[in-house]
Amino acid sequence: MPSNSLEPLQRQIFVQFSEAQIPLQTLALSPTTSQTFHHLKLSLLPNPAQSSNFYFTLNGRTLDDSAPISRAPIANFSTLILHGKLRGGGGDGGATGAESRDCYLNMYAEKKPDKVDPNEQRLSKWLNCALSYEPLREPCVIDKLGNVFNKEALVEALLGKKLPKAFRHIRGLKDMMNIELSWIPGIEKGHGGTQFQCPITGLEFNGKYKFFALRGCGHVLSAKALKEVKSSSCLVCHEEFEESDRIVINGSEEEVAVLRERLEEERMKIKEKKPKKAKNGQVGDQIVGVKQKASAKGEGNGNGKADSNGSAKRFKAADLAPANANKEVYASLFTSSRKSNFKETFSCRSLPLGRN
Known part of the structure; x- marks a missing residue:
C-alpha cells in the first residue's frame, strides 16, 4: 500500500499478545496520519501507565512506538504481536548480578573438568598401555611398580629419553619385566574389549579383580587363584617363586608405596655391593x-x-749391573749419571773438547 495515498485507509488487522493467557484480538483500523503505535498500545492495555513495558513486532521486526500507523507497511489481515519487555538480565539497563565485567568473565575463566566415568577410567588402565594409551598387544611388560606397557612403546621412549616424570624410575631394561597374558578363548585379538583372563580361574583382566605378575616366569595370575591354590611354584609353569616375587598389577596407592620402598631397597643393596674405584x-x-x-x-x-x-x-740401572762391572760405568751406558760442575759460557765454547 503506498504511503502517499490520499484515500482513507481501512485495514483489518489482528493483534496477538505474547502471553498465552491473553486471547487474539481483531481490530478494524482507519488510522489517521497522526495516530502512532503508542496510541494503539494505550487503547489496548488496561493500564496505560505500563505502555512503556510493551512493544509491537511485525514479521519479527520491531515497530517504533513513535512511527505513524498510516505510513507503516502493514498489509490487510496482518498480525501484530505485542511483547512484554523482560526485566533484568543485562542489555536493557537492568542488573546482571555481577559487580563488574571482570567479575562476570571470571565465572568462565576456569574450565570445569569433564566428569569421567570411573568404569571407563578403570578399563582404560587395564586394557591400554600406561604410556602410549594404545590397546595392549604382545609383547607386554610391567615395571617394578605394577604399571603395564606395550614393550615397543616403552623401549622407544626409553631410548629417546621421552619418559614422563611419573615413569622416571625406569632407567633401563632391567627395570621392566616381560609378562605372559592369557587370551580369552574365542576372542579375536585387537577387538578393543577385555581380551585377557586368569588362566586358572578364568577371571577377566579388567580391573574388577586383583592380579599378580610373577617375577621369575612372568605369568599373570589372579589373587583368587594364588589364594585358593597355596603353592610356592607357578600354577602354570611350576617355577618356584618367593613372596617378594609377586608384583601386584595396577595396585592401590598403599600397594604402590610398598613396591616403591622395595625398589629403593633393591637399588641400595646393589649400590653397596659395587666396589669403590x-x-x-x-x-x-x-x-x-x-x-x-x-x-x-x-x-x-x-x-x-x-x-x-x-x-x-x-x-735404577746400577742395581742391575753385572758382578764384575763398575756400577757407575754400567749406569753411564743408559743415563748421564755424572754431572759436571763446569758452567758453559759464550766465551768458553772455543775451548778444547776435553774441557767439556
Missing part, C-alpha cells in the same frame, strides 16, 4: 691385594716392582 681408575681392593701378594712373596729386591713395604721402587 681408586683415583687411578683401578679397583681399590685389587690394589691392596696386589700389595699384600707382593709383600708375601718378598718382592722388592731392587727390580723396580715393589719393596718389602709394598711401595713402588724406582728403576
